[in-house]
Amino acid sequence: MATDTIGGFDASTELGGIRLPNPVMTASGCAANGKELQRFFDVAQLGAFVTKTVMLEPRSGRGTPRMAETPSGMLNSIGLQGPGIRAFCEQDLTWLKARGARVLVSIAGGTAGEFADVAAHLRASDAWDAVVGVEVNISCPNVANRGQVFACDPTTSAKVMTLVREQLPRDTPIIAKLSPDVTDIVSIAAAVLGAGATGLTMINTLLGVVIDTDLLRPQLGGLTGGLSGPAVRAVAVRAVWQVRAAMLAGQIPTAPIIGVGGIATGRDALELVAAGASAVQVGTVTFHDPSAPLRVRDELTALVRAKGFSQFTDVIGIAHERIARP
Amino acid sequence: MRDVVQVDAEVIATRRVGAYHHITFVAPGVAELARPGQFVALSVGGDSSANLLRRCFSIHKVSPSGTYGGTVDLVISAVGPGTEWLSGLRAHDTTSMVGPLGRPFPLPKEPVATVLVGGGYGSAPLFWLAEALRERGCRVDMVLGAATESRLFGVVEARRAADGVTVTTDDGSMGHRGWVSDVLPAIIADHGVGVVYACGPMGMLKSVTDVAAAGGAVAQVAVEESMACGVGVCMTCVMPVAGNDGVTRMVRSCVEGPVFRGDRVRWDAFEGGVCRVPEDALGATAMRAH
Ligand SMILES: Cc1cc2nc3c(=O)[nH]c(=O)nc-3n(C[C@H](O)[C@H](O)[C@H](O)COP(=O)(O)OP(=O)(O)OC[C@H]3O[C@@H](n4cnc5c(N)ncnc54)[C@H](O)[C@@H]3O)c2cc1C
Ligand SMILES: Cc1cc2nc3c(=O)[nH]c(=O)nc-3n(C[C@H](O)[C@H](O)[C@H](O)COP(=O)(O)O)c2cc1C
Numbered sequence: 278m279a280t281d282t283i284g285g286f287d288a289s290t291e292l293g294g295i296r297l298p299n300p301v302m303t304a305s306g307c308a309a310n311g312k313e314l315q316r317f318f319d320v321a322q323l324g325a326f327v328t329k330t331v332m333l334e335p336r337s338g339r340g341t342p343r344m345a346e347t348p349s350g351m352l353n354s355i356g357l358q359g360p361g362i363r364a365f366c367e368q369d370l371t372w373l374k375a376r377g378a379r380v381l382v383s384i385a386g387g388t389a390g391e392f393a394d395v396a397a398h399l400r401a402s403d404a405w406d407a408v409v410g411v412e413v414n415i416s417c418p419n420v421a422n423r424g425q426v427f428a429c430d431p432t433t434s435a436k437v438m439t440l441v442r443e444q445l446p447r448d449t450p451i452i453a454k455l456s457p458d459v460t461d462i463v464s465i466a467a468a469v470l471g472a473g474a475t476g477l478t479m480i481n482t483l484l485g486v487v488i489d490t491d492l493l494r495p496q497l498g499g500l501t502g503g504l505s506g507p508a509v510r511a512v513a514v515r516a517v518w519q520v521r522a523a524m525l526a527g528q529i530p531t532a533p534i535i536g537v538g539g540i541a542t543g544r545d546a547l548e549l550v551a552a553g554a555s556a557v558q559v560g561t562v563t564f565h566d567p568s569a570p571l572r573v574r575d576e577l578t579a580l581v582r583a584k585g586f587s588q589f590t591d592v593i594g595i596a597h598e599r600i601a602r603p
Numbered sequence: 604m605r606d607v608v609q610v611d612a613e614v615i616a617t618r619r620v621g622a623y624h625h626i627t628f629v630a631p632g633v634a635e636l637a638r639p640g641q642f643v644a645l646s647v648g649g650d651s652s653a654n655l656l657r658r659c660f661s662i663h664k665v666s667p668s669g670t671y672g673g674t675v676d677l678v679i680s681a682v683g684p685g686t687e688w689l690s691g692l693r694a695h696d697t698t699s700m701v702g703p704l705g706r707p708f709p710l711p712k713e714p715v716a717t718v719l720v721g722g723g724y725g726s727a728p729l730f731w732l733a734e735a736l737r738e739r740g741c742r743v744d745m746v747l748g749a750a751t752e753s754r755l756f757g758v759v760e761a762r763r764a765a766d767g768v769t770v771t772t773d774d775g776s777m778g779h780r781g782w783v784s785d786v787l788p789a790i791i792a793d794h795g796v797g798v799v800y801a802c803g804p805m806g807m808l809k810s811v812t813d814v815a816a817a818g819g820a821v822a823q824v825a826v827e828e829s830m831a832c833g834v835g836v837c838m839t840c841v842m843p844v845a846g847n848d849g850v851t852r853m854v855r856s857c858v859e860g861p862v863f864r865g866d867r868v869r870w871d872a873f874e875g876g877v878c879r880v881p882e883d884a885l886g887a888t889a890m891r892a893h
């Protein structure tokens with residue numbers, strides 16, 4: 278696979294045996310499935326394109342209002358609107374493949390079995406060879422457990438990974454996307470890595486509520502929503518930091534981390550990388566600047582290069598070696 | 604060929620018009636591509652702004668080859684932090700503009716009689732629509748309605764752009780006291796109107812759709828849903844609309860709209876500032892499961 282080299286600088290990164298030409302991706306649900314952003318830049322230029330989480334059947338999503346702006350961020354309650362895995366494979370994945378994009382497909386289910394069914398349909402798709410990995414969005418409600426999200430419970434999270442793993446070839450990276458709304462994110466990371474996950478994406482949105490003070494009622498139709506944007510960046514850096522530290526300490530298996538949360542610039546991306554991320558995703562800021570994912574790629578590579586490194590992978594987790602202890 | 608651009612737009616003129624601010628931006632590329640009914644998305648608050656989301660505005664008019672390059676005119680009602688900030692812009696200030704966005708008003712193939720209905724600043728995109736319609740030989744009547752006189756936009760311009768103009772205000776401060784839907788039936792009947800175009804608040808668009816249907820006309824309405832991105836990637840701007848196949852889907856009003864056939868919009872789902880998913884909408888069953 279091609280490597281982005283700029284003036285001798287090697288921008289490539291590795292994700293569970295798959296080499297990506299550069300470390301910058303879209304974030305699931307913040308880029309639709311490619312066509313819309315292709316009007317602004319070539320999605321095949323990204324390290325990978327991460328698709329909107331898809332489930333087995335078509336979903337209408339929730340009613341509106343679905344969003345509220347918050348300081349340096351927003352709250353959303355989309356409700357995983359999507360076409361269902363069959364239409365996704367026939368239309369969206371096929372389109373992405375024709376563009377030459379590397380696709381990280383985000384999947385979810387209301388039961389552990391549904392996750393596996395979605396993975397099986399994906400594996401059977403004619404466009405499967407465009408898939409560089411599967412991101413498993415476990416921050417979605419578990420029907421069997423009164424709607425509590427899978428990601429809050431190590432046992433159900435692990436079960437999802439085991440069942441998805443059974444449906445996919447051994448060399449397909451399976452990336453578990455974790456929620457920061459847990460007491461101990463390291464224990465969830467340990468559970469999913471123990472159950473066959475190749476790597477981790479951190480973080481999904483944080484649960485929030487906005488009250489409309491004119492009407493004195495919650496602003497979102499779905500009441501609660503997921504908080505994202507620069508407002509959550511420090512939480513994302515913390516999550517990546519804690520999990521990477523646990524890997525370095527030998528408490529959990531070493532695995533690649535994809536950092537996401539509040540990235541607006543190459544500098545922001547470098548924070549997550551220095552904390553331990555091998556790749557990054559640009560989400561909410563794409564709504565502000567539709568060219569943001571590619572801009573962040575250019576800013577990040579220029580910044581790492583300007584700091585005197587010859588390859589991107591040299592800065593992954595570097596902050597753990599440079600702790601200043603007072 | 605590119606159908607959308609992202610440019611730093613520079614303000615060259617700004618003036619107050621009643622309760623609104625009319626701003627002219629130099630925005631190379633946008634003017635050349637735009638059609639009536641499309642909109643632009645502007646960044647607000649400057650580079651270090653905590654207001655991350657773009658604000659969307661209907662294009663009032665464009666001049667593709669002005670002295671300064673292509674210009675885009677917008678009419679802005681200050682209702683919150685973003686629109687307040689935009690209203691405070693002065694000549695030579697800049698902000699990022701993405702556009703043109705959305706689908707334009709469809710134009711009839713035959714020269715039919717039309718009525719253009721604008722509620723408040725909703726009249727902003729109707730004047731260059733009127734021009735395009737008259738070029739095709741269509742009769743154009745305009746109905747401008749608002750709560751009060753200062754919230755009307757373009758009454759003088761309407762007299763030049765249209766064959767007939769009717770004004771309504773809720774308080775009777777100008778024109779007929781009442782709503783646009785009070786005067787619309789007679790205009791549709793008098794001129795044998797085939798298409799009603801409307802832009803304004805949701806409640807008005809619903810009643811225009813009903814009045815048009817009763818008069819045997821097609822309604823084309825430009826909606827205004829809360830939008831986070833304006834370019835089709837976030838799924839916040841959806842509303843229930845029936846397709847050609849009769850199936851209702853939660854469609855993105857930024858890319859599939861903002862102009863919809865009024866009789867395709869599921870007005871029954873809107874109530875009290877929220878919109879629910881109709882039970883028969885595609886994918887509604889899966890939502891009930893989890
Ligand atoms: C297609 C389209 C065309 C529009 N044309 C015009 C126009 O010509 N002139 C004009 O004055 N206004 C227009 N609006 C409405 C305008 O976008 C909102 O008034 C504006 O976004 C409010 O921003 P704010 O920061 O002042 O208010 P806030 O209420 O603080 O906005 C907060 C957030 O909610 C969103 N939002 C709030 N109200 C609306 C709304 N009514 N529509 C869409 N998003 C909203 C904003 O984008 C922002 O993300 C249009 C909206 C759409 C969708
Ligand atoms: C509107 C919106 C929709 C989202 N949809 C999904 C989704 O379908 N699946 C998912 O795993 N994450 C989803 N996310 C979360 C993002 O992928 C990302 O993890 C989070 O927003 C933090 O990154 P950011 O601050 O860069 O946006 C969504 C976020 C937003 C704002």
Ligand code: FES
Pocket residue numbers: 829830831832833834835836837838839840841855856857858
């Ligand atoms: S505003 Fe984002 S999809 Fe329409």
